[in-house]
Amino acid sequence: MILTAFLLLIVMLVLSLPVAAVLALTGYILSENYAFFPMTGAAGELAWNSSADFILIAAPMFIMMGELMHRSGVSGRLFDALTPWFSRLPGRLMHTNIAASAVFAATSGSSIATAATIGTVAIPNMDKGGYNRPLFLGSIAAGGTLGILIPPSINMIIYAVLTDTSVADLYAAGFIPGFLLASLFSGIVLVLVLWRPRWGGHRIRAESLWSARLRGLPQLLPPLALFAIVVGSIYAGIATPTEAAALGLIATVGLVALNRKLSVPVLLAAFEGTVRTTCMIMLIVIAAFFLNFVMVSIGLVEAITDAVLALGWPPLGMLVAIICFYLLLGCFMETLSMMIATTPIIVPVVVGLGYSPVWWGVVFVILIEAALITPPVGMNLYVVQAVRKAGGEFTDLFKGAAPFLGAMLLMIALLVLFPQLALWLPTIVNPKPGG
Numbered sequence: 001m002i003l004t005a006f007l008l009l010i011v012m013l014v015l016s017l018p019v020a021a022v023l024a025l026t027g028y029i030l031s032e033n034y035a036f037f038p039m040t041g042a043a044g045e046l047a048w049n050s051s052a053d054f055i056l057i058a059a060p061m062f063i064m065m066g067e068l069m070h071r072s073g074v075s076g077r078l079f080d081a082l083t084p085w086f087s088r089l090p091g092r093l094m095h096t097n098i099a100a101s102a103v104f105a106a107t108s109g110s111s112i113a114t115a116a117t118i119g120t121v122a123i124p125n126m127d128k129g130g131y132n133r134p135l136f137l138g139s140i141a142a143g144g145t146l147g148i149l150i151p152p153s154i155n156m157i158i159y160a161v162l163t164d165t166s167v168a169d170l171y172a173a174g175f176i177p178g179f180l181l182a183s184l185f186s187g188i189v190l191v192l193v194l195w196r197p198r199w200g201g202h203r204i205r206a207e208s209l210w211s212a213r214l215r216g217l218p219q220l221l222p223p224l225a226l227f228a229i230v231v232g233s234i235y236a237g238i239a240t241p242t243e244a245a246a247l248g249l250i251a252t253v254g255l256v257a258l259n260r261k262l263s264v265p266v267l268l269a270a271f272e273g274t275v276r277t278t279c280m281i282m283l284i285v286i287a288a289f290f291l292n293f294v295m296v297s298i299g300l301v302e303a304i305t306d307a308v309l310a311l312g313w314p315p316l317g318m319l320v321a322i323i324c325f326y327l328l329l330g331c332f333m334e335t336l337s338m339m340i341a342t343t344p345i346i347v348p349v350v351v352g353l354g355y356s357p358v359w360w361g362v363v364f365v366i367l368i369e370a371a372l373i374t375p376p377v378g379m380n381l382y383v384v385q386a387v388r389k390a391g392g393e394f395t396d397l398f399k400g401a402a403p404f405l406g407a408m409l410l411m412i413a414l415l416v417l418f419p420q421l422a423l424w425l426p427t428i429v430n431p432k433p434g435g
Helices: 004-012 019-034 040-052 053-073 074-085 092-108 111-125 133-148 154-163 167-195 210-234 241-259 264-297 300-309 314-328 337-354 357-372 379-389 393-416 418-430
Strands: none
Touching: 004 019, 004 314, 019 053, 019 210, 019 264, 019 314, 019 337, 019 418, 040 264, 053 092, 053 111, 053 154, 053 264, 053 357, 074 092, 074 210, 092 210, 111 133, 111 337, 111 379, 111 393, 133 154, 133 167, 133 357, 133 393, 154 167, 154 264, 154 314, 154 337, 154 357, 154 393, 167 210, 167 241, 167 393, 167 418, 210 241, 264 337, 314 393, 337 357, 357 379, 357 393, 357 418, 379 393, 393 418
16 A cells, blocks of 8 residues: 555655646546545535635735835845845845845745845856856745744645644744744855965955945845735734735835835736745645545555654664655655645654654754755756746856755754754743643
8 A cells, every 4th residue: 555655655746747637647546446435526625625725825825915016126236235245245135135034934925925126136146246157046945944944934734734733833943944044044145265266256346345244235125024914913913924915015014115016917817826826825725635644544644653663763873864765856846746745644654753743843944944956856956947037057056055055954953852852832822731
């Protein structure tokens, strides 16, 4: 039964079938061959129950926040405002790429949207500034991955739905690792540019940096205010994550209107982008819920958990094996499908080993981030290459992303050694009774 399920998933994904179709067909075949009663009759109710979950309403609102910020030019002004703050650091604009990605991530919740937005603004300055192309492009692709680790995060919402985990706890757990990972990215750039100074671009005159910094401060306030509205309202107890997403969207519309960019073309483009992304996510979610229902009903999840635990490996050894499995799987599988297809199987194993599902949620999201920049299916690499209108070798992106992949592995190692990096804030903002 385990072998059948695994082979079905792999073969259909290799055939490049749509992910939702793969999950639904796998569930149907398992149901027909191993279930004691037909389960396809429950598909309609499962589709309704999975799509009617209140927390999922937050996803399209976060997507639309990012769409509006991108299409109204707010992200461009954010990039320009951050640039003077890094002008004295070796590798100047590459640090700006990472910082702008971190700030934009705090309002969009999407890695692909973050990479596309920052790449559109930053890449025209790459050759003009004399930067090393692979490292510059790698900083954009890797910086974009912060969109699913720094709250709010669409992937964390889906993980919470699949594992019945608190979104507020996951968001709190992602704060310190998210900003620490951004710092590691910046540190990687600094070390490499000090090693190879010519990679850091042309020298610039910087006599009036403070005046430029002060002029740009008003452009930094709107994204930070949106972040405070969304995340602050959750932890202040004013709003649920879904209500916070609605508040953030209303504030974003107000911000775009205040900047006189709220036009019919901008709204239509934002609506279309939001609908496309939301439909893709929800179709996969519905198919995944059907597959999960079948796997639990036929005892597949329990069988896998028992088989893994029966190996008798120590928890750390098993955890390392799971991490290596995801690093390999991320090279060949799209990130959202990887999360939805494997979470119901792996999370019970991880919890059975004694690890926190909140802590694993953070480690899992970083593994998904790694999948976004590992060939041949690293989506952020393709997004940055598409934004790079002048063309160029795709291998530049592989080379440039490699050092940042190393930083992600270092972050995972730190989380394994020091779990409180992820678990400290959740215990502060949401203390559990008795401890």
